[in-house]
Amino acid sequence: MSWVSPGESARIVKVLDAVEPRAKGDGAGGVFPGFLSPARPVGLGTTHVLRGAAVVAAGYLPRAQESVVEMSGEAAQLSPLGSTHNLVVEFEPSSDASWEDVDTALRRGLLKLAVRLAEAALEADPTAVEELPAAPAQAQDDRPRVAAITNLQTQGTFKDVFVYGSSMAGSLPTLIDPNELEDGAVVSGQYGHPGLKNPTYIHQNHPVAAALRASEEAELGGVIICPEPVDQAQKELVSALAARLCKTCGFDAAIVTKEGGGNADADIALKVDALEEIGIPAVGLFAEMAGREGTAPPLVAPPTKATAMVSTGNYDEELELGEVERALGGERIDLRDVDAHEAMEIPHAAIYCALNPLGWGRLTCEDAT
Amino acid sequence: MRIVHYINQYFAGVGGEEEAGRGPELREEAVGPGKRLQSLIGDEHEIVATVFCGDDYAAGTAEAAEEILSLTDDHDPELVVAGPAFTSGRYGVACSAVVAAAHERGLKAIASMHEDNPGLQDAGAAPVIESGESARRMKGTIERLAAAVQKLAAGEHLGEEDGRISRPRRVNVLADAPAAARAVELVLARLGGDTERTELRPPDFDQVTPAGPVEDLSEASVALVTEGGLVPAGNPDGLESSRATLWLRYSLEGRDSLPEGEFESVDGGFSTEAANEDPDRMVPLDVARELEQEGAIGRLHPEYLVTTGNGTAVASAKHFGVEWAVELHKAEVQAAILTAPGSPPSS
Numbered sequence: 001m002s003w004v005s006p007g008e009s010a011r012i013v014k015v016l017d018a019v020e021p022r023a024k025g026d027g028a029g030g031v032f033p034g035f036l037s038p039a040r041p042v043g044l045g046t047t048h049v050l051r052g053a054a055v056v057a058a059g060y061l062p063r064a065q066e067s068v069v070e071m072s073g074e075a076a077q078l079s080p081l082g083s084t085h086n087l088v089v090e091f092e093p094s095s096d097a098s099w100e101d102v103d104t105a106l107r108r109g110l111l112k113l114a115v116r117l118a119e120a121a122l123e124a125d126p127t128a129v130e131e132l133p134a135a136p137a138q139a140q141d142d143r144p145r146v147a148a149i150t151n152l153q154t155q156g157t158f159k160d161v162f163v164y165g166s167s168m169a170g171s172l173p174t175l176i177d178p179n180e181l182e183d184g185a186v187v188s189g190q191y192g193h194p195g196l197k198n199p200t201y202i203h204q205n206h207p208v209a210a211a212l213r214a215s216e217e218a219e220l221g222g223v224i225i226c227p228e229p230v231d232q233a234q235k236e237l238v239s240a241l242a243a244r245l246c247k248t249c250g251f252d253a254a255i256v257t258k259e260g261g262g263n264a265d266a267d268i269a270l271k272v273d274a275l276e277e278i279g280i281p282a283v284g285l286f287a288e289m290a291g292r293e294g295t296a297p298p299l300v301a302p303p304t305k306a307t308a309m310v311s312t313g314n315y316d317e318e319l320e321l322g323e324v325e326r327a328l329g330g331e332r333i334d335l336r337d338v339d340a341h342e343a344m345e346i347p348h349a350a351i352y353c354a355l356n357p358l359g360w361g362r363l364t365c366e367d368a369t
Numbered sequence: 370m371r372i373v374h375y376i377n378q379y380f381a382g383v384g385g386e387e388e389a390g391r392g393p394e395l396r397e398e399a400v401g402p403g404k405r406l407q408s409l410i411g412d413e414h415e416i417v418a419t420v421f422c423g424d425d426y427a428a429g430t431a432e433a434a435e436e437i438l439s440l441t442d443d444h445d446p447e448l449v450v451a452g453p454a455f456t457s458g459r460y461g462v463a464c465s466a467v468v469a470a471a472h473e474r475g476l477k478a479i480a481s482m483h484e485d486n487p488g489l490q491d492a493g494a495a496p497v498i499e500s501g502e503s504a505r506r507m508k509g510t511i512e513r514l515a516a517a518v519q520k521l522a523a524g525e526h527l528g529e530e531d532g533r534i535s536r537p538r539r540v541n542v543l544a545d546a547p548a549a550a551r552a553v554e555l556v557l558a559r560l561g562g563d564t565e566r567t568e569l570r571p572p573d574f575d576q577v578t579p580a581g582p583v584e585d586l587s588e589a590s591v592a593l594v595t596e597g598g599l600v601p602a603g604n605p606d607g608l609e610s611s612r613a614t615l616w617l618r619y620s621l622e623g624r625d626s627l628p629e630g631e632f633e634s635v636d637g638g639f640s641t642e643a644a645n646e647d648p649d650r651m652v653p654l655d656v657a658r659e660l661e662q663e664g665a666i667g668r669l670h671p672e673y674l675v676t677t678g679n680g681t682a683v684a685s686a687k688h689f690g691v692e693w694a695v696e697l698h699k700a701e702v703q704a705a706i707l708t709a710p711g712s713p714p715s716s
Contacts, residue, residue: 063637063641065610144557146556155639159640193680207547207548210549211547211552211553253559255549255552255553261611261638261679263638281559282556285549288569290539290682291682291684293538294540295493295535295536295684296685297490297536297684298569298572299569299572300683302572303571307567308556308559308563308566309568309569309571310555311569312548315680316612317540317541348541349611356548358549359547359548359549359550359551359552360549362545362548363541363543363544364543364551365542365568365569366540366542367539368494368537368539
């Protein structure tokens with residue numbers, strides 16, 4: 001384990017999951033239910049957050065695609081980990097361990113470490129206190145109630161997301177309280193498409209839920225989590241049911257997010273279309289896959305009825321990274337087959353969370369003049 | 370300005386499909402549609418050379434665009450015009466490759482084709498001006514192209530009003546607010562009835578008309594092709610696991626199946642475990658050979674073509690598709706089985 005901090009001439013490569021250190025005080029239940037505490041509803045009481053820190057796993061796992069975090073330079077602002085103090089966990093699997101077991105152990109270890117760090121600060125005076133009321137069952141005023149529909153990737157081992165400790169695969173859309181996310185009800189085990197990743201850290205700080213909470217003109221209605229099935233009929237079923245759940249809850253509009261590449265575009269497109277079809281205005285967050293030059297069609301499965309889309313940037317466009325003094329997570333960048341310290345050109349797709357589908361980042365696309 | 374014009378073998382008047390394999394040649398004058406273009410752009414601009422090439426060669430050879438441009442090196446072109454290609458797919462792909470390469474060289478470049486042409490998306494940052502559907506619309510098409518060439522030569526921007534159909538280039542920038550906050554703004558606008566506001570416009574995908582059924586499969590040559598990233602173990606030619614920029618071919622001669630350990634999938638988009646345990650599940654050589662021996666199919670094409678579908682830009686995929694079609698067409702293949710991977714159903 002080693003620390004790396006913002007501004008250092010450093011790079012983390014082969015970044016897997018990242019977790020924000022959080023803990024419950026005495027008698028308030030646990031965080032990461034289903035992993036470190038019983039799988040019972042969370043989201044009540046006091047949660048202690050070690051803001052500005054992250055616990056990060058970095059190293060080789062099968063199906064994980066090359067991902068990079070820059071701690072300094074222009075690219076540092078493209079990843080949430082570029083501005084946190086990161087405790088980086090590197091690992092060497094036992095020769096007789098299966099990769100599935102390595103993954104499980106790594107996740108458990110990472111979560112435990114995050115809790116341990118936060119617990120170390122339990123006695124300290126908080127620098128800030130936030131009160132996060134549960135999402136109200138009815139409208140509190142005349143503001144529209146907006147749902148955050150959050151698609152979770154469910155494509156098998158190393159591309160899976162856990163809810164209360166179990167894979168979301170095979171589930172139907174589920175309404176949860178945004179505060180359940182705060183206590184780690186959703187944990188990532190998804191290592192594909194680094195630029196399009198939603199690590200546990202970002203689920204703990206759900207950007208759409210936070211933006212709706214901060215809005216004076218809209219109210220956060222609730223969070224609806226959905227799997228991203230690999231089968232078209234299941235995608236359609238889940239999308240129709242998510243739209244119906246919004247209607248049942250009386251939500252006035254919805255913001256739909258995904259995790260992953262082109263396959264997951266279909267899940268957003270089907271949902272925003274299903275919502276608009278039953279009269280619920282919907283916005284989808286998409287990343288563009290417009291080729292290196294930005295001239296190719298940006299989406300593989302665009303919506304046909306919904307019109308409002310946010311762009312989180314073109315993942316094929318390349319950017320330059322400078323040379324760094326320190327590299328963590330591995331010796332080489334496989335994608336470019338270069339030493340991890342070297343300067344290189346790399347697509348935004350490889351920068352951890354650069355096009356974050358949950359809406360964390362500021363990256364977007366414009367038409368060139 | 371000194372202009373080089375690119376056209377195909379047909380519009381150069383050297384032949385039809387039988388000449389499609391012909392390599393590039395240069396004439397030091399305006400040829401075919403270039404003559405009318407020259408008369409419209411006046412004395413100020415001169416078509417100093419015309420390069421023509423067979424459609425199969427131009428669309429199916431990786432280095433064709435560079436070869437075409439290098440022929441013009443002695444003529445110091447300042448501007449490259451390609452087409453009009455109308456709806457002709459291979460011609461459109463070639464026109465786009467030529468103008469994209471010319472643009473990369475720092476030359477002004479412009480192509481003309483119909484909006485349904487599959488080459489449209491390959492033109493890179495070079496503008497593409499709309500043509501009619503076929504050569505019957507040559508007159509209006511050349512007039513529009515001539516006007517656009519004059520504007521481009523004058524350093525002016527070409528927009529929709531000039532018949533530009535290529536999408537403007539998308540560039541990454543940092544917005545003032547995070548995407549989630551922008552989504553809230555957008556959802557409020559949408560609630561207010563605004564159906565125009567968006568940060569992204571959906572692409573228009575063309576519809577491909579399927580080829581007619583194979584008349585007699587027992588006489589047909591059948592190819593196996595895949596976007597499942599299946600390559601010889603160790604991936605000797607470096608196929609990408611995602612965002613592919615190339616495709617490869619591997620021989621099936623002398624094989625009745627693809628054994629575990631000799632082939633593997635490098636595709637990063639699905640769990641490759643089952644494919645690697647039995648690579649025939651990705652490229653079904655075992656059953657295809659059985660069908661060949663039974664006489665159900667005439668002949669199995671002696672090699673398979675492969676790329677990776679995961680995260681691959683639509684423009685690249687289209688390009689590969691055209692190249693594969695040319696390749697298989699040349700080899701007189703009548704049918705192809707394209708396998709694509711998927712993850713196992715959710716459990």
